[in-house]
Amino acid sequence: MTKVKQDEMPRNSVLSCKVTIAEKLELVQKAKDNGISLSEWMYSIISLYKDGYDISIYQEYLKKTRL
Numbered sequence: 894m895t896k897v898k899q900d901e902m903p904r905n906s907v908l909s910c911k912v913t914i915a916e917k918l919e920l921v922q923k924a925k926d927n928g929i930s931l932s933e934w935m936y937s938i939i940s941l942y943k944d945g946y947d948i949s950i951y952q953e954y955l956k957k958t959r960l
Contacts (some may be wrong), residue, residue: 910933 912920924934 908939
């Protein structure tokens with residue numbers, strides 16, 4: 894069996910996240926502003942931050958936004 898390079902593998906998995914309607918509209922607009930689909934925009938954000946994610950920063954953000 895030959896090994897398939899990562900960039901040659903089909904991308905057909907689904908990722909999702911829960912957001913409010915207002916948040917989704919904002920994210921859709923950000924994607925449109927960049928000329929890409931919402932799923933492409935989400936993938937690019939995940940790719941950019943996947944190695945630098947720190948849960949403590951997210952937890953601090955949640956504390957501030959829930960006040």
